[in-house]
Amino acid sequence: MLSALACSFLLAGMSSSAVAQRATLTVNSWGGAYEKLHKQLIFEPFEKANNVKINVVTVYSADTLAQLRAQKAAPQYDVVHFSGGQEVVAAREGLIAPINAEELPNAANLYPFAKEGMSRGEGPVHLVTAIGLLYNEKKVKNPPKSWKDLWKPEYGDHLVLTDLSNSYGLLGFLMMNKVWGGSIENTKPGLDKVRELLDRSTIISSSPEIQQNFAQNDAWVAAFSQDYAHVVRQGGQPVKFVMAEEGTPAVFFTANLVAGRPNQALAKKLIDFSLSPEVQAAFAREMRYSPTNRLAKLDPAVASEVVYGDAVNGLVRFDPAQVDANRTALVESWKKLIAR
Known part of the structure; x- marks a missing residue:
């Protein structure tokens, strides 16, 4: 023993x-x-x-x-x-x-x-993960092809925009700003154009809210990522992801x-x-x-x-150092814009 x-x-x-x-x-x-x-x-x-x-x-x-x-x-x-x-x-x-x-x-x-x-x-x-356009294929007769399509009146008040505190939202905005003539150092063109959408869009800050808006709030179109298009589809919503013709940030x-x-x-x-x-x-x-x-x-x-x-x-990558240098000023301008 x-x-x-x-x-x-x-x-x-x-x-x-x-x-x-x-x-x-x-x-x-x-x-x-x-x-x-x-x-x-x-x-x-x-x-x-x-x-x-x-x-x-x-x-x-x-x-x-x-x-x-x-x-x-x-x-x-x-x-x-x-x-x-x-x-x-x-x-x-x-x-x-x-x-x-x-x-x-x-x-x-x-x-x-x-x-x-x-x-x-x-x-x-x-x-x-690529950032492009998500749309409900049962509600949208003409699928978006361009970042500028977000301004089409046919989508009514069924748009979803993402706050710039979210990386997906920041990149989506920078691409919108680019197609309307802006740059990382000059974001006024994008902010001015987003102002036109505020009365007919919902602004979210987190990824799960994308699924919620397509499922419960009758969202038709959103600028967001390919991975969450999959998440939303898995949740039962007929959502597809499109790479916009002007370029796809990631x-x-x-x-x-x-x-x-x-x-x-x-x-x-x-x-x-x-x-x-x-x-x-x-x-x-x-x-x-x-x-x-x-x-x-x-x-x-x-x-x-x-x-x-x-x-x-071919994915677009905005210079992270430039983004970091301008992020604080951009976020402050964004907060003032959406607070109105």
Whole structure:
């Protein structure tokens, strides 16, 4: 019996030692259905394959950047994900560490735009969602083709606009501003044209409100993203996504290595895993995000609902540094506009 007890204690000690030696990575995600899928497709398989524990913190991009700044002397994250171009600022401030493309085996198969930021110290783009026009195909006789179609009187008061506090809303507005002659530094043309729509549109601030407006508030047309067109369809609404003829802006999701942290080799391995064609194809299938790995293969039905293949190279990306420099003034002007 004493021998058995000694063996039991020995095994328990070995087990505790193994747990103590298990590496831990702390990452952020964005909550909701996206975070659930993030865990299912990336974090949980990576944990099992690499004997690592991943702590997931639900924090959106802007707040993550603020936390990185506050924690600069003692950072808590190993990998951070951004969707609003914050990686440009983070790299400039030394908050994230550069990654050589050669350190990520899957980087060799990324489209050029997805890895060009790595030369500036930013993380690679691992997913994309395009911003275009959503419409109810049962209510809209003439589907929108142009950003200027939002001003067609035939849509009446069935328009949905998104607040500029939302990345999708900001990019949609910047594209509207562009087609009416504006620029990032000059947003007056866009603001003046949006003023014409205020009396016949609903303004939302969060993604779930898109589904609610199409389902309950008789929305017909909205400027929003391809992934949420899928969400709304899954909810039973006959909504389609259209790329406007003047161009399609997009949200670029980046995975970034935090500077000054241990386990950087393991963190890079996690980032590389998110770039694999299998993971990216699964994200496209489940939530209609566009892959950035050219080897990702999509079923025709899925491919028809996302920007896919070489077409992703034609997506519009507003300079994140310029957007960041002008964001505060633009948001203040927007708030004054919609408050009237």
